[in-house]
Amino acid sequence: MFMFLFLAASALISALLVVRSREIVHSVIALATCFISIAALYIMLSAEFVAIIQILVYVGAVVVVILFGIMLTKREIMESEKR
């Protein structure tokens, strides 16, 4: 029960940080945290295979593709949006 609450809180808070953080790369770090806590939740539901594929595909590939997308855009655009 305690473990579930901890993981659920971490997933929710990091999901909130994805939307709220000012630096866009920080939101990607929060997104990875969110995916990893969801994978841990899958393990708690004794669905190990889904958890492993979650880490392999989402943290290993999707997050990196998103990062690529961010880094191929101009930094100045992001900075002007911040203000």
Place this chain on the structure above:
Amino acid sequence: MNLYTFCYGLIHWLVDLVNNLWFWLGGHLPGALGGFFTWAGDLAKSDLNISFFAILLEVLIMVIIALINVLNFIWIDRKWMGRMFDFYGPYYVGYRIGGWLQNLADGIKLFVKEIIVPKKADRLGFLLGPVIFVASSVAALSTIQFSPQFGVLTSGVDTGVPAGVLIAFAFFAIAPFSILVTGWSSNNKFTLIGGLRSAAQMMSYEIPMLLVVASVFLLSGSFSFVGVVGAQHSVWFFIPLFIGFLVFLTCIVAEVEIQPFDLAEAEAELVEGWTTELPGFRFGLFMMTSYMRGYIGGALVVTLFLGGWQGPSLIPAELWFLIKAYLVFLVIEWMRWSNMRVRIDQLLNIGWKRLMPLAVINLLIAVALKTMGWF
């Protein structure tokens, strides 16, 4: 007796030792305080607590073994590079044992350096990136099994972790993310280019690698170390899947970024790649971890293709595993010091246009073998 039962017994003995004092205090202290001590003693003695610490102890043992092997690997690397390039390599520090202590000296030198964070760096990413890199590599390491009895096990039964090989690859795949974050947050063009190159390389080489791994899983019908190695009882998989073996070896070299594919830290173009701004011991930790990834890669090659811990029973199984892993590492080093670095476009061409079709052909061969009922 396997490693889990050994660790469980050890932790149980230690807890009993402390608990004697604890319960004695609980009996002599008044009221609620005494009750607290008895409660804490009962909690410490519970099965869940002891098995948790037993697994932690197992991971610690595996990491210590890996670190010793990493020291050996760095030493072999330097010595053999010296021999191939016609010089001696390190020999002053630890003169009697062939300069083996040079690594420790370098480690101490890096350890006492100051940790400098560049002024315009992004603090969160800069401090977190290398930590994720090291942590994911250690997590991948902890799934490696030397034999059915020796590895991070969760019960007294010698089956190992279910889907252990897949877990190793899952944690192996986290690295590009951390590299990209570190490269970006250092706020330096060399680190950014290095990080982007490294992530592109790892992403494109992961696909053929996982296709080859899928063919091995298809033949063995299992995701765990014990199952994969047990399926190689009659014939090691590098004979039926020879193409896959070569593809996997190439992909592992590219994944751990050593010489023919070390574009991410090409010294001539990018100063030190994505690690340029890393200070002191963070760089040392990265260096150590990249060799540790080489060790994990060698162990995975041995498990998937070279029969794991199987061999004549003159030598114990764990030693067979290590001997094979060292041989794979020597082959990788041989490739490393006798090949030139490829360009980035050549690298991606090799990955997508050569290795990818070869991996698919290998998968077809595996399917054919399976449908003919040979495995």
